[in-house]
Amino acid sequence: MALLAVNNINVYYGAIHAIKDVSFHVDEGEIVTLIGANGAGKSTTLQTVSGLLRSKTGSITFEDKNISNTAAHKLVTHGLAQVPDGRRIFLQMTVRENLEMGAFTQPAANVERDIETVFEYFPRLKEREKQIAGTLSGGEQQMLAMGRALMSNPKLLMLDEPSMGLAPILVEQIFEIIQNLHKNGTTILLVEQNAQAALSIADRAYVLETGKIIMSGTGEELLKSPEIKKAYLGG
Amino acid sequence: MSFLNFLISGISLGSIYAIIALGYTMVYGIAKMLNFAHGDVIMVGAYICFYAVFSFELPPIVGILMAIAVCTVLGIVIEKLAYKPLRSAPSLAVLITAIGVSYFLQNAAQLLWTSSPKVFPRFFNFGGQASVSFFGGQLSVSWTTIITIITCIIIMLALTWFTGKTKRGKAMRACSEDKGAAQLMGINVDATISMTFAIGSGLAAIAGVLLCSAYPTLVPTTGSMPGIKAFTAAVFGGIGSIPGALLGGLLLGIIEIMAKAYISTQLSDAIVFAVLIIVLLVKPAGLLGKRVNEKV
Ligand SMILES: Nc1ncnc2c1ncn2[C@@H]1O[C@H](COP(=O)(O)OP(=O)(O)O)[C@@H](O)[C@H]1O
Ligand SMILES: [Mg+2]
Numbered sequence: 186m187a188l189l190a191v192n193n194i195n196v197y198y199g200a201i202h203a204i205k206d207v208s209f210h211v212d213e214g215e216i217v218t219l220i221g222a223n224g225a226g227k228s229t230t231l232q233t234v235s236g237l238l239r240s241k242t243g244s245i246t247f248e249d250k251n252i253s254n255t256a257a258h259k260l261v262t263h264g265l266a267q268v269p270d271g272r273r274i275f276l277q278m279t280v281r282e283n284l285e286m287g288a289f290t291q292p293a294a295n296v297e298r299d300i301e302t303v304f305e306y307f308p309r310l311k312e313r314e315k316q317i318a319g320t321l322s323g324g325e326q327q328m329l330a331m332g333r334a335l336m337s338n339p340k341l342l343m344l345d346e347p348s349m350g351l352a353p354i355l356v357e358q359i360f361e362i363i364q365n366l367h368k369n370g371t372t373i374l375l376v377e378q379n380a381q382a383a384l385s386i387a388d389r390a391y392v393l394e395t396g397k398i399i400m401s402g403t404g405e406e407l408l409k410s411p412e413i414k415k416a417y418l419g420g
Numbered sequence: 421m422s423f424l425n426f427l428i429s430g431i432s433l434g435s436i437y438a439i440i441a442l443g444y445t446m447v448y449g450i451a452k453m454l455n456f457a458h459g460d461v462i463m464v465g466a467y468i469c470f471y472a473v474f475s476f477e478l479p480p481i482v483g484i485l486m487a488i489a490v491c492t493v494l495g496i497v498i499e500k501l502a503y504k505p506l507r508s509a510p511s512l513a514v515l516i517t518a519i520g521v522s523y524f525l526q527n528a529a530q531l532l533w534t535s536s537p538k539v540f541p542r543f544f545n546f547g548g549q550a551s552v553s554f555f556g557g558q559l560s561v562s563w564t565t566i567i568t569i570i571t572c573i574i575i576m577l578a579l580t581w582f583t584g585k586t587k588r589g590k591a592m593r594a595c596s597e598d599k600g601a602a603q604l605m606g607i608n609v610d611a612t613i614s615m616t617f618a619i620g621s622g623l624a625a626i627a628g629v630l631l632c633s634a635y636p637t638l639v640p641t642t643g644s645m646p647g648i649k650a651f652t653a654a655v656f657g658g659i660g661s662i663p664g665a666l667l668g669g670l671l672l673g674i675i676e677i678m679a680k681a682y683i684s685t686q687l688s689d690a691i692v693f694a695v696l697i698i699v700l701l702v703k704p705a706g707l708l709g710k711r712v713n714e715k716v
Contacts, residue, residue: 237600261606273601275594277710288585291608337606404649 188213188247188372189234189265189341193243196226196233203229204240205396211341216363216373218383218404220417221393224402227376228270231345234374235267236260244397249342253342259389261290264340272378275321280310283318283329287336295334303332320340324355331362342366343374348382350392360386385410392417424559426681427674430629432565432634433675435572439627440650441657441665442587443581450616453511455497456518458624459647462523463623465491465625466632470540474627480543487625495499495621499714506611518596522644529640537639563685564633565647571630575623576666583662592616594661653697667707672696 186212196204211217211222219225234245245253247263249297255263266287268292275283284303288296297369301359307328311319316330327347345362348356360382367373369381376384387404393414400407407413438460447455465487472483502521511530517711542550545561582589595612596603603609631646632638649672657668675695679688699707 212624232455237603237605256608257603258606258608261604267604269601269604273598273604275597275601277597278593279592284589285590286605286607289591293587333605 186213187211187246188248189241189374190246190247191230191234192235192247194230194240195242196229196238196240198229199374203396204233206242207393207396207398208243208399209391209401211338211372211374213372213387214370216375216386218375218377218387218390219393220377220380220383220390220407222347222417223378224395225282225377225393227393228345228394229396231267231269231343231374231376235265235342240259250364261337261339264338266334266337266341268330268334268340268345269342270345270349272326274318274326274333275331276317278318279315280313280317280321280329281316281320284310284331284336290337295338299336299338303335306335307332324358326349327359329353331339335366341372341374343376345376346378347375348377348379356382363408380413384413394402422681424676427559430677431670432568432671434653435568435676436627436631436646436669437653437673438572438666438669439575439623439630440646441654441669442575442662443624444625444654445657445659445661445665446592446650447620448654449593451503451613453503453514453649454518455498455503455617455620456515456647456651457502457521457525459643459645459650460493460522461491461498461621461624461643462528462628462646463529463632463638463640463643464494464525465628466540466638467529467538468625469629470538470632470638471533472644473540473541473543480541484626487629489623490616491620491625491628495617496572499614499617500622504613513670517619526640526644532563533640537637540638540709542636542637543629543633552565564630568607568630571626572666575626576630576662579619588612588615589713605678613633630706649692652693655706656696658706661706661708661710664706664708671707686703 187213191210192208194204194207207230219227219230222400229238233240236255238255244251247265252260252263260370262325275286284300285296288299309325310328310332321329332348347359351359359392363375375383375387384404384407390402390404390407391398392400432587444455447453468490469483472478472486473480498521502517503514506517544567546563551560553560579580583593584674591602591607592612592624594605594607595609650669653668653672656672658663674693676692678687679691683691
């Protein structure tokens, strides 16, 4: 059964037709990646799934419930969480407060326990617990953004370019953590420009180009595909 | 002792400005708009309290609570009807609407309560005394002044606790930083904005009662000048900053009273605004304001 199914969505920014008839699905337990160049429409797609933008057509279902018109803030309680493009952590709040905001929909009794779990994934955050988030390094901010999203105990975690602007060693760490989260039962929808890294951990992948899905397949298939090699993997 | 007297009056007037400025600054922080009708909510609060106590002969505390209740609801309604539909409109449209709401409230007050001045009653007498003497009678401070300052301190402590320690208060700060990200956390942004207007307007009611206790002439335009001064105080301290509103309010009140006492009564307002201009030239974000790059 598809955990998330996106059917024929069309998203506009005023007159700009950013997403053209896009359909894809994510099954429970999968890592699915959406790759594409800058401006292809990856973030627009994720924001539409999260309810921050609306599609003019089609439908989005999560666990077979139609969520196309559900308010963004209500989707969190359904089990959807997003680590947005550019991290968008609360820069003037402390690391702990950011995590608490991630747990906004959770019962107060679980918050301490969940913060400890996040600290197990990201020990660096524990050292920085009382620090103002704006003073963290880029890698730490990415970890905080991921930890914050985990605080809602999502069934589906959507990550928008988690490797953006990070040194290769940190990218490796972040991808390892994504795989750990997956092992522990979280379904992952990963948006990336870093096709090599994304395809090598993904079960399935979709390629987005100027708002359209132009190709899909397993991670392995796409890694071997000559077109993909040429366009996204540097030859 | 006269300097001390002026200082205390300045702090008291500044406390009122600070309470009003908190409403401006909190609403600006979250809705990124200047609610120019805020000053007129003060006036509505004062009238409600006046009629509750005068016409219905309710005890002052009930009058104050009624004023708070009415203004809280008024704040929520103004936001729903006038500002919410303009959430994604250009800021000039919002500004003009806010000025419109301000005039609407003043005119509605004129229709309801006429423009003839009301003399606000003196609530704050204890043991038959309107003031307390210190230093063997050399310094006399009115109960109104004392209560105004204490109220301001309590409000500041309560708001610091609310925004720093409670879930809803932290959510309010999250919304003022990034509404989209706040929604991704499951925070209802509309409800949070509504709550902020409610708090700001409730505080405006308290400011209205305190203001009219100190300056008892109540007319439909009573709120406009203190509103503008408090707005100035909020900008002075750094718009969007809660401690900034307190600091800006207190400094503005002290400068105003000192200018009146030592320089000129007529020029006091000009001096207040001159100080504001100088501060903004040196620190464009205000005394405690942060220069945050707004994300698109
Ligand atoms: N707020 C916006 N207003 C207008 N156009 C936008 C906006 N955000 C994105 N776009 C346009 O929509 C297209 C898709 O953008 P986006 O989803 O951010 O791509 P990606 O995440 O793949 O880099 C781009 O052409 C971009 O210029
Ligand atoms: Mg993007």
